[in-house]
Amino acid sequence: MANASVTALVNRRNVAAALQAARVECEQYQAWLTALNKAALNLEACSWQFDGEVLRIASASSSSTRYTVTPQGCGCKAHQAGRPCWHRAARRLLCKAAELAPAPSKSMAELQAAVDELFS
Ligand SMILES: [Zn+2]
Secondary structure: OOHHHHHHHOOHHHHHHHHHHHHHHOOOOHHHHHHHHHHHHHHHHOOEEEOOOOEEEEOOOOOOOEEEEEOOEEOOHHHHOOOOOHHHHHHHHHHHHHHHOOOOOOOHHHHHHHHHHHHO
């Protein structure tokens, strides 16, 4: 998925829906629940960029520190120590939010082209 389209798909409503689903998924894991709740708060408070794969996000305690979060992990101390961190929870939330977004609707021209192709 292209970077621009991922960013367009991630909005407050999708993140809220993703958060709701994620809370259910990890209700047995208190440490992840805590990380998720912190992620939801800090996605509002901290600056971040997400390209659909890699999340770059400012530390909540020091805005001059930025963490790079990939599917493999995170550069923060908590993750290095093997603990759940809110940065990874935030990345997961954004991935889920993008998945929950409806497919972009087609323009009339695209629909007409599809119809033309069907009956040509
Ligand atoms: Zn982290």
